[in-house]
Amino acid sequence: MTEIWVKNACVIDPLNHINGEIMDIAIRDGRIVESVSDRADVIDAQRCLTLPGGIDSHTHVSGTKVNFGRYMSPEDMRAGRTKRKGKMHVTSGYYVPTTFGNSYRYSAMGYTTLLEGAMAPLEARHTHEEFTATPHQDMMANTLFDGNWAVMDAVREKDVRKTAAVVAWTLKAARGYGIKLTNPGGTEAWGFGEDLTGIHEMVPHFAVTPAEIITTMMRANELLKLPHSVHLHCNNLGKPGNYQTTLETFDIVPDLNPDRQTLYATHVQFHAYGGGTWKNICSKAEEITSSVNSRPQIVMDMGQIMFGRTMTMTADGPMEFNLHCLHHNKWSNHDVELETGSGIIPVTYSKKSAVNCIMWAIGLELALLTKNPYQCLLETDNPNGAPFVKYPEIIGLLMSKRYRDEECATLHPETEKRTSLCALERELNWHDIAVMTRAGQAKALGIVNQGKGHLGIGAEADIAIYPIRTDSVDPAREYRKVVEGFQKTRYTIKRGRVVSRDGDIIVDGANATFWVDAMVPEDLKMENDPEFIKRFEQFYTVRMSNYPVQDVYLPRGRRIETEVFT
Amino acid sequence: MRVILESKVRAKPNLPIEAEAIIPRNFLKGTDLLVYEGNKERTLSELFWIFVEGTAVSPENIEVILKGDTSRIKRVGEYMDTGSIVIEGDIGMHCGNFMSGGTIEIRGNADSWLGREMRGGTILCRGNASHYCATGYRGEKKGMQGGKVEVFGSTGDFCAEYLAGGTVHIHGSAGDFPGVEMRGGELIIEGDATRPCGNMKSGSCVILGTVHDMLPTFEKTRQRVLPEWKITADVYKGDVANRGKGTLCVRS
Numbered sequence: 001m002t003e004i005w006v007k008n009a010c011v012i013d014p015l016n017h018i019n020g021e022i023m024d025i026a027i028r029d030g031r032i033v034e035s036v037s038d039r040a041d042v043i044d045a046q047r048c049l050t051l052p053g054g055i056d057s058h059t060h061v062s063g064t065k066v067n068f069g070r071y072m073s074p075e076d077m078r079a080g081r082t083k084r085k086g087k088m089h090v091t092s093g094y095y096v097p098t099t100f101g102n103s104y105r106y107s108a109m110g111y112t113t114l115l116e117g118a119m120a121p122l123e124a125r126h127t128h129e130e131f132t133a134t135p136h137q138d139m140m141a142n143t144l145f146d147g148n149w150a151v152m153d154a155v156r157e158k159d160v161r162k163t164a165a166v167v168a169w170t171l172k173a174a175r176g177y178g179i180k181l182t183n184p185g186g187t188e189a190w191g192f193g194e195d196l197t198g199i200h201e202m203v204p205h206f207a208v209t210p211a212e213i214i215t216t217m218m219r220a221n222e223l224l225k226l227p228h229s230v231h232l233h234c235n236n237l238g239k240p241g242n243y244q245t246t247l248e249t250f251d252i253v254p255d256l257n258p259d260r261q262t263l264y265a266t267h268v269q270f271h272a273y274g275g276g277t278w279k280n281i282c283s284k285a286e287e288i289t290s291s292v293n294s295r296p297q298i299v300m301d302m303g304q305i306m307f308g309r310t311m312t313m314t315a316d317g318p319m320e321f322n323l324h325c326l327h328h329n330k331w332s333n334h335d336v337e338l339e340t341g342s343g344i345i346p347v348t349y350s351k352k353s354a355v356n357c358i359m360w361a362i363g364l365e366l367a368l369l370t371k372n373p374y375q376c377l378l379e380t381d382n383p384n385g386a387p388f389v390k391y392p393e394i395i396g397l398l399m400s401k402r403y404r405d406e407e408c409a410t411l412h413p414e415t416e417k418r419t420s421l422c423a424l425e426r427e428l429n430w431h432d433i434a435v436m437t438r439a440g441q442a443k444a445l446g447i448v449n450q451g452k453g454h455l456g457i458g459a460e461a462d463i464a465i466y467p468i469r470t471d472s473v474d475p476a477r478e479y480r481k482v483v484e485g486f487q488k489t490r491y492t493i494k495r496g497r498v499v500s501r502d503g504d505i506i507v508d509g510a511n512a513t514f515w516v517d518a519m520v521p522e523d524l525k526m527e528n529d530p531e532f533i534k535r536f537e538q539f540y541t542v543r544m545s546n547y548p549v550q551d552v553y554l555p556r557g558r559r560i561e562t563e564v565f566t
Numbered sequence: 567m568r569v570i571l572e573s574k575v576r577a578k579p580n581l582p583i584e585a586e587a588i589i590p591r592n593f594l595k596g597t598d599l600l601v602y603e604g605n606k607e608r609t610l611s612e613l614f615w616i617f618v619e620g621t622a623v624s625p626e627n628i629e630v631i632l633k634g635d636t637s638r639i640k641r642v643g644e645y646m647d648t649g650s651i652v653i654e655g656d657i658g659m660h661c662g663n664f665m666s667g668g669t670i671e672i673r674g675n676a677d678s679w680l681g682r683e684m685r686g687g688t689i690l691c692r693g694n695a696s697h698y699c700a701t702g703y704r705g706e707k708k709g710m711q712g713g714k715v716e717v718f719g720s721t722g723d724f725c726a727e728y729l730a731g732g733t734v735h736i737h738g739s740a741g742d743f744p745g746v747e748m749r750g751g752e753l754i755i756e757g758d759a760t761r762p763c764g765n766m767k768s769g770s771c772v773i774l775g776t777v778h779d780m781l782p783t784f785e786k787t788r789q790r791v792l793p794e795w796k797i798t799a800d801v802y803k804g805d806v807a808n809r810g811k812g813t814l815c816v817r818s
Contacts, residue, residue, distance in 0.1 A: 075705035328808070329707070 002496060003028050003040035006463065009050035010470055012430055014439035015454035019431050020470055022047060027461040030496035034457060043491060043498070045465050051434050052453050053112030053462025053494065055441035058231070058266045058301055059382040061102045062116050062130035062139070064123045065313045065342050068332055069096040069383075073311060073346060088505045095310040095383040099133040105389055107136040108503040110464025110489040113452055115445060116141045117231075117266065117381070118182055118315045120336040121174035122542070128175060128513065128553040135509025136492075136499050138452075138462075140445070142231050143176030144315050144340040145217065147188030149539070150532060152206045155216045161524060164220035164565070168518035169526035171226075173548035175515040175557065178228035178445075179221055182315035183235050184213040187341045190318040199235050199248055210235050215252055218263060222256040224518040225562045227446030229257065229299075231264045234271045237319045243284035246271040247291055255297035264444055267303025267381040269363035278326075278355055282418035285365035293371050299444045300370075301377040304363035304394050305356065306386035309348045313384065317341035338539055349386075354414040361408075361419035367398055368426045373435040374443060391437070392486035398428045398436075400479035430470050450514065450560070461496040464489045512556045519564035567622030569593045571614040573634035576603075582658060583613060586641040590628035590649025590668065593618075625649050626668075632657075637677070643670050646687065659696075662689050665713065678722065684732065686713040694719035694738065702728040708749065710734070726753045729769060745771045748812055766805045766812035773816050783807040784814055 006025040011018050026036040060066050070076075070093070079094035080101060091101030106114065114134070119127045119141040131139040145151050145167065154162040167179060185203035186196040192204055199210040218230045234249050236242035246268065253263045265271070274284040292298050314320060317333050320343025324331040331345040349356040363385070370376035378395070382388040396403050401424075408415060408422055416422050428436075442453020451460035468485035475482045492500035499507050526532045527544075536544045551557065571588070587599040587610070597618065599610045610616060622628050628649040632642065637656035644663040653661075656674035666685040675693035681700045699721045702709025709728030720738030727743070729751040736744075739757030743764060750769040755762070758775035763784070774795055784804035791798050792815060799815040 073705050075703055078703065330705075 003036040004043060004461070004493070004496060004498075005036050005040040006043045006045055006050070006465070006493075008047050009045035009465065010047050011050045011455060012434040013052060013455045014431060014435045015442065015448060016456045018455075025050070025455060025461075025463065027493070027496045030461055031451070032455055032457055032459045032461050043465075045490075047469060047471070048490060049430065049466045049468040049470050049485070051110065051464050051466070052438045052442075052455050052459070053464055053492070054106075054110045055113040055115075055438050055445070055447075055453055056106070056111055056379055056382070056388065057115050057264070057377055057441040057445055058117045058142075058379050059114055059388060060117050060313055060384070061114060061382070062099065062134060063119050063127035063141075065118070065315075065344060066096060067126065067130070068334070069311045069313050069344050070098075072330060072332060072344060076311070086504065086506065087508055095387045099130050100135075103134040103136045103509065104500075104505050107492050107494070107500040107505060108488050109389070109391060109486065110466065110492050111137060111388075112462040112464070112492065112494045113138045113441075113447070114140070115177065118142055118144050118180050118342075119174065119176060120144050120315070120340050120342070121170050121176065122336050122339055122540075122547075124174035124176065124549045125553055128549060131511070131513050132553075132555060135511050136494060136505065138512045138514065140177035140447075140514045141175070142178050142180035142228075143171055143174050144180050144182060144336075145170070146181045146184040146186075146213070146315065147191065147338075147340045149206075149338040150526075150535065151217070152185075152188070152203065152208050152213065155208045155212050156206065158216070160216055160219045160223060163216050164223045164518075165520045165524040165526050165529075166532070167217070167220055168224055168520045171515070172517055175513070175549045175554055177514055177516055178226055178231055179217055180231045180233070180315075181214060181217060182233040182340065183210075183237065183319065184217075184232075185210040186235050187315060187317050190321075191335050191341055195318050196235060199245060211249075211252055214249065215254075218253065218256065222262070223565050224520075225565065226516055226518060227560060227562075228444070229261050229264050231266060233266050233314070233316065234268075237267075237270045237314070237316055238273075238323065240273045240275040240277055240281040243272050243274055243287055246288060250288075250291045250295060250298055253295065253297055255295075257297075260443060260446055261299040261375075262297040263299075265298060265300040267379075267384065268300040268366055269303035269305065269359060269385065270381075272362050272366065281355055281358055283358060283362045283365060283420065285362050285369055286420065289366055289369035289376075292375055296372075296375070299375050299377065299440070300366070301379045301381075302363045302367050302394075303379070303381045304367075304385050305349050305359045306380065306390040306393060307349045307351050307356065307360065308386065309346070310383045310386055311344065311346045313342070313344045315340045315342045317343045319343070320345050323347070337541060351411055354412040354418075357411040357415040358418055360411070361415050361421040364397055364404065365419060365421050365424065367428070367436070368421075368424045373428070373432040374440045376436065377440045377444065378433075378436040389487075392483045395433055395437075395486050396475075396479040396483040399433065399475035399482055400477070401425060401427050402476060403479040427476050430475075447514070450558075461493055463491070463493040465491040465493075510556060512558045513554050514558045514560060515554070516560045516562065518562045521564060521566065567593070567627055568619040568629045568631065569597065570617040570619070570631045570633065571610070572617070573614055573632070573636055573639075574612075576613070578604075579635060580638060583639045584641055585639050586644040586663075588630060588632070588639075588642045588651070589644070589646040590630055590651065591625040591647065593628050593630065594622065594625055637674075643668075646670070656693070662687075665689070675719070676717075680717075681710060681713070681715045683708075684710045684713045684715065686732075688713060689715045691715075691717045691719070695721045695725075697722035697724055697741070698727065699725045700729065700732075700734045701726060702730075710751065720757060725755075726751075729753060739775060745769075763812060763814050764805060765808050765810065766814070767808070767810045768812050770813040771815070772799070773814070775817070777816050780816070781805065789818060790815065
């Protein structure tokens, strides 16, 4: 029995309506409890900012895409090299670091739970193997369904129950957590050498539209009572004028769930461009946020970009090809049989480029114009917009108008004309930041009742204590202190163990992988469906019996069972 | 000032020595430098007989001379910015990495990666150079960006890969794929070459010997007399497969 008593903590816990109270936290056996015995280890937080462990609701840290990024970028391994130190393995890399590099750096920033943004079911084993080598964060994997043939067949038949059954079978087979749609229909069309430009266009050879895929999947998701909603990367990513598509997509989202959103729109910054070409691109963040502000059923995340070198990786193959045509750099494209595709290409976001500066401004505008912080979460689509180590800088930018103005002064002069960032006075407070980095994520991912994202009695003891005194630091002026404070926690506590102290990892990790076992009625079980089996054996290069991930790949898997629907 | 380093006989002569500390500037403060032999840290005097002649007040006037068996000494002259190094025999890999000024003269042969990611200065190699002479790091977009590498013998494969600036002059022949992915600078090969300049973007390359397996993605534009080489050459543009605008001149 291990006990820790954290005293003198300045706690912000939005889900329990605690905002800056000085209090003590008692931890026993990995859970937060009422009180502990006097033999407990005492941590004196010295009135420092104490938050629930950070949660990243969309990041790419594991799986084939990330690993291919590593293959492609041997030069990245020259950066970020650290030696072995105590329990810490060697690490290297900056935008596609080693798995331990990812895990240690997230831990140093106080993050304890991550959602891998896109896992192709066929390549799930690799993702789960890397999860076990990312030891200091609990992991979840969004499973890609954007070009799944069985799903598209069911959507064409307008059969929500069948769609739900396919989703349930695939989620279980891949040990996935939620539904991810990346450019629905578009990637599969690209696999046949064609491209889609809107959500009401037919996907060639499948006779469905992206809009039909999205709406049917949202209904199937709610029918299955999955903890997370549909996680959507909208069509037309990164094309000037694409905000129309994004707004059209938001318009078709019904409000189906009283507890959480019905649609999680990811990296919306890449989907909020006005204009028609790269020459006249401008910000449409106001249109996007006014749509989100009037629709509580939508949660989005920023997809903020930060200047510097990074790697873009997505299941959106056609978009990566377009990016390659722009940059002429090394690139990769990949097709995953009957499921999806992917593309990877390194990029450098530069302050000299008007387009990059506008992208930078749009991300911040989205966060500042969204009224409810629960509806706009902080992330960079790591590493697409920037490596996650830039999060503290983004927090600094959101909390300080002065910091934003100083940055704006160094940017391309067009930024001011084509975005409204400089006119925005809003400065987020500590509570907003706590929502945008943990509470909002926990609620959106549906893991609050798994004890994530809050510090109530019975919650998992995932706690981050930052060396920031909220009573004496004025974030608007002393933003440097804020940035430094969020870069390195004083203590990161993961399931009741101190894993990181002042940025150094001090224990071997033991993370868990959450996955969803969605129940379906007996007559809808896909493993008994002769038509499904026939098509599987006909088109896949693997046998259906060899397809599901074995439990040995999840040494600490945590199964979440849903109620069966009728 | 002249610093003479004469290598001592080693029990395991094949163990590489990582000697990025051997650059003229470092000898301004004395000769207590640390290098690695295999995975063991050594002082310079454990591996070399050190003779110092004269004194110097600035690093430009320092000349380092390496004698004896130096073929397993790596990274000599890494980040060198001034002064000169003379190697009387062969030298190991990565000699002159990131060099930005000064001179390195190798009287024997050089191993692979001679002058990798060089930015300035001069490297003269009197013998042959091995693979990846005057190139970049794997995956990096720009290789050598300035300065001059002159090899009096031949080079191995991938000579001047990702060359982005400066001059590479090979008096002998180059192996496979010289000048591949060139983005600028000048490459001169007086001998033969195989499959030169694949995926070239910009820059110019002159080959005076025979080209084996000329790539089909180069477009012949005209003939030109090259007075400095006293030859008539076919001028090719390319690599057209990737919209490159480089120039490749091959003796007609």
